[in-house]
Amino acid sequence: MEQIRAGDIIQGPYWPEPVELNLVEAMGPYVRIVGRTTISRRHVDQVISRTEVQNFQVSTVAADFKASPHKVFLALEALRYRYASLYDPLLAMNISKVDPLPHQIEAVYGYVLNLPRVRFLIADDPGAGKTIMAGLIIKEMKLRRLAHRILIVVPGHLKDQWRRELKERFEEHFVVVDRSIMGALFGENIWSRENQIITSMDFVKQKDVLASLRASHFDLVIIDEAHKMSAYHYGNKVERTARYRLGEALSRLTTHMLFLTATPHKGDPENFRLFLDLLCPGFIATDDLLKESILSQDNPLFIRRMKEDLKDFEGKPLFLPRHVHTISFDLGRESPQEKDFYNKLSSYVQTQYNKALAADKRRNVAFALVILQRRFASSTYALYRSLQR
Incomplete structure (x- = not known):
């Protein structure tokens, strides 16, 4: 003793x-x-x-001062970086290969990182740089030791783009998980093995994949094009899509959650309220409360800026102004031949469409017939090329 x-x-x-x-x-x-x-x-x-x-x-710990000066310097730098976020509130921005714009700094440091528990939707217009904002949030939360295990769920065609941008801009290495990776690691839970993962929304929503994912826990989950996780209210019944059920599962297995989308609202307030329920279940009880929070711009769950609101550090607009004009066009008077052709095409499509639906397994034919009308609405040449193919 x-x-x-x-x-x-x-x-x-x-x-x-x-x-x-x-x-x-x-x-x-x-x-x-x-x-x-x-x-x-x-x-x-x-x-x-x-x-x-x-x-x-x-x-006993005895200092002999014989270590390599280079190694001592690296050890001191590691210790300095451990506490750097206490003294530099914009540390991630200063050590990453990005030059963030004012609206990006505002979203990351003025909104998201001020939350004690990140549950937030960034719904800025396309071109606002939501990937850069997500990268800054990842970097900053790692530096602050708020996140170690990170999962990014994106549409399938964006997996490599996300991995490349995070590597080049933020020096963050992510593993892309798909069916081939899971097959190569049969019998092992890949979600628990790797700490930084990018995967496809439509891959991970599959029942067998989602079952293995539920056995893991992440500190931060980021979902790009999050509006694809939708649910709809019909009378007293809520119809949840497979993607929405994925969102519910992800919400339960993570501490922090970030949604990214440029089209959060589909015109249905109830659909939007159910969407926000994925971030914070029950936070907004009724459509009226949601509408009131949007009108007063006082909702702690999301931020949305239009292109017209985005400016550089000198106050100059980042995008040229948009001017929308509706031009009337009388197809029957100015191009009677096109009108006649369109009517005949519509009659043909309607007749053949009904026949296709009546036959078994012919829905692909019905879909192709509807496409013909869209092609013709574009141009007669587009329709001509479609018929050739």
């Missing part, structure tokens, strides 16, 4: 690595030891007999 005290680092047969002591308490013929392992940082709280304590070895 006399040879060990709080602050000592001891070694013994009870632990595979040295233990740093925080408390040594005498309990008659026993001694209570409280501390943590020096490498894995695992908590230790054990009662051991005094006889066994006598056999413990007390480690």
Whole structure:
């Protein structure tokens, strides 16, 4: 008992690595030891007999100042970076290969990172740089030790683009998980093995994949094109799509959650309220409360800026102004031949469409017939090329 005290680092047969002591308490013929392992940082709280304590070895730390100066410098830099976020509130921005714009800095540091628990939707117009905002959030939360395990769910065609941008701009390495990766690691849960993952929304929504995902936990989940996770209210029944059920599962297995989309609202307030329920279930109880929060611009769950609102540091607009004009066109008077052709095409499509639906397994034909009308609405040449193909 006399040879060990709080602050000592001891070694013994009870632990595979040295233990740093925080408390040594005498309990008659026993001694209570409280501390943590020096490498894995695992908590230790054990009662051991005094006889066994006598056999413990007390480690001493002696500085011989013989280490390589380069290694000492790297160690000090690592320690400095560990606490850098306490002194530099824009650390991620300053160490990444990006030049963020005012609206990006505002969204990341003025909204998202001010939340004690990130559950947020960034719904800016296309071209606002939502990927850059997501990268800054990832970097900053890692530096602040708020996120270690990160999952990014995106449409299938954007997986490689996300991986490339995060690597080139933020030096963040993500593993793309798909069916081939899961097959190569059969019998192992890939979601628990990797800490930074990018995957496809339509891949991970599959039942067998989603079942393995539910066994994992992430600190941060980011979903691009999040509006695809939709649910609809019909009378007293809520119809949830497979993507929406994926969103519900992801919401339960993560601490922080970020949605990205340029088209959050489909014109149905109830659909939008159910969408926000994925971020914070029950936060907005009725459509009226949602409408009121949007009108007053006082909703802590999302931010939306239009292209006209985005400016650089000098206050100049980032995008040219949009001017919308509706031009009337009388097809029958200005192009009677096109009108006649369109009517005949419509009659043909309607007749053949009904025939296709009546036949078994002919829905692909019905869809192709409807496409012909769209082609003709574009131009007669587009229709001509479609018929050739």
